[in-house]
Amino acid sequence: MGRVLHQRLAQLSLEWHCPAKVEQLTPIAGGHHLQLSDGSQLTAGLTVLADGGRSGLKEQLGISSRRESYEQTALIAHVGVSQPHNGVAYERFTEQGPMALLPLPGQAMELIWTHPSGREKARMALPEREFLLQLQQAFGDRAGRFTQIGARHAYPLSLVTAEEPVRPGLAVLGNAAHALHPVAGQGFNLALRGVMDLVEALEQGELAKRPLGDMVTLQAFEKQRARDRANVIRFSDGLVRLFGHSFPLLPHARAAGLIGLNLVGPLRRGLARRAMGLER
Numbered sequence: 017m018g019r020v021l022h023q024r025l026a027q028l029s030l031e032w033h034c035p036a037k038v039e040q041l042t043p044i045a046g047g048h049h050l051q052l053s054d055g056s057q058l059t060a061g062l063t064v065l066a067d068g069g070r071s072g073l074k075e076q077l078g079i080s081s082r083r084e085s086y087e088q089t090a091l092i093a094h095v096g097v098s099q100p101h102n103g104v105a106y107e108r109f110t111e112q113g114p115m116a117l118l119p120l121p122g123q124a125m126e127l128i129w130t131h132p133s134g135r136e137k138a139r140m141a142l143p144e145r146e147f148l149l150q151l152q153q154a155f156g157d158r159a160g161r162f163t164q165i166g167a168r169h170a171y172p173l174s175l176v177t178a179e180e181p182v183r184p185g186l187a188v189l190g191n192a193a194h195a196l197h198p199v200a201g202q203g204f205n206l207a208l209r210g211v212m213d214l215v216e217a218l219e220q221g222e223l224a225k226r227p228l229g230d231m232v233t234l235q236a237f238e239k240q241r242a243r244d245r246a247n248v249i250r251f252s253d254g255l256v257r258l259f260g261h262s263f264p265l266l267p268h269a270r271a272a273g274l275i276g277l278n279l280v281g282p283l284r285r286g287l288a289r290r291a292m293g294l295e296r
C-alpha cells in the first residue's frame with residue numbers, strides 16, 4: 017500500500033518534505049503557519065492534522081481530547097512462527113483476554129495480547145522460553161509453533177477522541193481524531209474512510225467555489241465522520257465488553273455470542289462486513 021502511494025505521489029507535482037516534522041503549528045488569518053524541523057516554513061489554507069495524536073500538535077492548538085481508559089493493556093511483540101502465515105491474520109478471544117496475530121514479512125507475526133492493566137507486568141518479565149510456552153497454550157497451534165519473541169512493549173488502551181475535529185482551515189484525521197481499542201482492528205479503516213470523506217467534501221467545496229479551509233466544507237465533512245465514528249466506536253466497545261475481562265457472566269455470554277455467530281450465517285457475515293469497514 018505504501019509503495020503504491022509513493023508511486024502515485026511521484027507522478028504528482030507536490031512539494032514533499034520528508035524526513036521532516038511539524039514543530040510548530042500556528043493559526044493565522046486564512047489558515048495556519050507551519051514551522052518544520054528541516055528549517056522550512058509553510059502557510060496553508062487547509063492543514064490536515066494526522067500526526068497520530070501523540071506529537072503534541074493538538075495541544076499546541078488548544079484542542080483537547082476526551083480519554084476513557086479501558087483499564088486494559090496491550091502487550092505487543094514480534095514473534096517468529098514455524099510455518100508460513102500466507103498473509104492470514106488471527107484473532108482469538110481467550111479467557112486471558114483477546115489476542116491477535118498479524119502477518120509480517122517473512123515467518124514473523126505481530127502479537128497483540130490484551131491484559132487487564134497490571135497483569136501484563138508478570139508476562140513482560142517472563143523468560144523467553146516461558147513466555148512462548150504460555151503464548152502457545154493461550155493461542156493454540158493454528159499459526160504453527162512460536163519460535164522466538166522480539167522486544168515486548170506494553171500500551172495502556174484508551175478510547176481517545178478529539179473534542180474539535182475541525183476548525184477553520186484545519187481537519188484532524190486518523191488516530192489524532194480517534195484512537196480506538198485494537199480488538200476490532202478498525203482504527204486504520206476508519207482513518208482511511210476519513211481521508212475519503214475529506215476528499216469528497218473538498219471536491220464539493222471546490223464546485224461551490226468555497227475557499228479550501230472553509231467551515232461549510234469542513235462541517236459537512238465532520239457531519240459524515242461523526243456518524244461513522246460513533247458507529248465504529250459502538251461496535252469496538254461492544255466487542256471489548258463482550259470479550260473483555262471484567263464481567264462475571266461474560267464466559268457464558270461470550271460462548272453464547274460465539275456460538276450464535278457460528279450458527280447464524282447472516283450475523284457472522286454482518287460482523288465480518290462491519291469489521292472490514294464495508295458497512296457504515
Ligand SMILES: Cc1cc2nc3c(=O)[nH]c(=O)nc-3n(C[C@H](O)[C@H](O)[C@H](O)COP(=O)(O)OP(=O)(O)OC[C@H]3O[C@@H](n4cnc5c(N)ncnc54)[C@H](O)[C@@H]3O)c2cc1C
Nearest residue numbers: 037038066067068071128190191192198201202203204205
Ligand atoms: C497494536 C495495534 C494493532 C492495530 N491493528 C489494527 C488493525 O488490524 N486494523 C486497523 O484498521 N487498525 C489497527 N490499529 C490501528 C491503526 O494502527 C491506527 O488506527 C492507524 O495507524 C492510524 O493511522 P494514523 O496515520 O492516524 O496514525 P499513525 O499510524 O500513528 O501515523 C502518524 C504519523 O504521523 C507522523 N508524525 C507524528 N508527529 C508528527 C509531526 N509533528 N510532524 C510530521 N509527522 C508527524 C508519525 O511519524 C507517523 O508516521 C492497530 C493499532 C495498534 C496499536
